[in-house]
Amino acid sequence: MNISSLNFTKMHGAGNDFVLFDNRTLKLTEQELAQLAPAICNRKFGVGSDGIIALQFDETKKADLVMLYKNPDGSDAGMCGNGARCFSAFAETLGSPKKFTFRVHNKVYKANVKDQSIVIEFPLETSVQELTVADEALLNVYTNTEHVVCTVQPNELENEQTLINQGRFLRNHPDFQPIGTNVNFISGTDNETLNLQTYERGVENLTLACGTGAIASALAWHHLQQAENGNFKYHVQVKGGTLMVHFSFNKRNESYTNIKLEGPATFVFEGQYYL
Ligand SMILES: N[C@@H](CCC[C@H](N)C(=O)O)C(=O)O
Numbered sequence: 001m002n003i004s005s006l007n008f009t010k011m012h013g014a015g016n017d018f019v020l021f022d023n024r025t026l027k028l029t030e031q032e033l034a035q036l037a038p039a040i041c042n043r044k045f046g047v048g049s050d051g052i053i054a055l056q057f058d059e060t061k062k063a064d065l066v067m068l069y070k071n072p073d074g075s076d077a078g079m080c081g082n083g084a085r086c087f088s089a090f091a092e093t094l095g096s097p098k099k100f101t102f103r104v105h106n107k108v109y110k111a112n113v114k115d116q117s118i119v120i121e122f123p124l125e126t127s128v129q130e131l132t133v134a135d136e137a138l139l140n141v142y143t144n145t146e147h148v149v150c151t152v153q154p155n156e157l158e159n160e161q162t163l164i165n166q167g168r169f170l171r172n173h174p175d176f177q178p179i180g181t182n183v184n185f186i187s188g189t190d191n192e193t194l195n196l197q198t199y200e201r202g203v204e205n206l207t208l209a210c211g212t213g214a215i216a217s218a219l220a221w222h223h224l225q226q227a228e229n230g231n232f233k234y235h236v237q238v239k240g241g242t243l244m245v246h247f248s249f250n251k252r253n254e255s256y257t258n259i260k261l262e263g264p265a266t267f268v269f270e271g272q273y274y275l
Helices: 030-041 081-093 154-158 160-171 211-224
Strands: 005-013 016-022 052-057 065-070 099-104 107-113 118-121 129-133 136-140 147-151 182-190 193-200 205-207 230-238 241-250 255-263 266-274
Touching: 005 081, 016 081, 030 052, 030 065, 052 081, 065 081, 081 099, 081 107, 081 118, 081 211, 081 255, 136 211, 147 160, 147 211, 154 160, 154 182, 154 193, 160 182, 160 193, 160 205, 182 211, 193 211, 211 230, 211 241, 211 255
Parallel strands: 016 052, 065 099, 147 182, 193 230
Antiparallel strands: 005 016, 005 266, 052 065, 099 107, 107 118, 118 255, 129 136, 136 147, 182 193, 193 205, 230 241, 241 255
């Protein structure tokens, strides 16, 4: 890297926080981002965040922009939902229209930056699979990144050390190796509302919100009820706020489509990170 500092913007989406870079001029490579992530995300010696995000043009022209994402341990992830909302608001400040497309790996998402919230449309058709791991009933829901969902009692969501222990156990369980999984703990409050805590792979801890985890959890909660056909909007209450998950369900092939994640994206500060 031939530079001595990086300008960044710190943002969060319902408390899931990120450091964002305009990579159109920085031109950091994926490998450089992976190397930088642990130091930048470090909450004592760095800026502190649950991940880093770089914005650049899509040279393949499949989408308007590309979002590069790295977990704090430098690992890649298929997608980051809260990060995508922050990315979209960040893109608008850099001149992007309110509606645009962006690519993460080979998948193209649609962003809509509205006045009060940001909506991300996922290119995703998924289903909920029941599985048992270490005698525990889980639901496996791929949301362009790996997620399992466990139901717990409302009071169990407050026992964070137990959730961390259980999340770490499942995230590292041989059944999910080599890539591991994010682990979501949910407690439903009514048909279309649930509370969620997520143990995030790559952060290796609970975060205040996880967007792709909120989608996995909403679909899992729908599956555990009547799983009726229709179009739905679920409210997912996370520690850092509320996320909305829109989806359609088709009972005939058990598939979830038209998946959208809606929620806030907040600018916190701008800074210069010294290399
Ligand atoms: N916080 C994210 C998910 C980030 C990626 C995750 N840690 C993984 O490794 O899959 C979200 O909001 O979706």
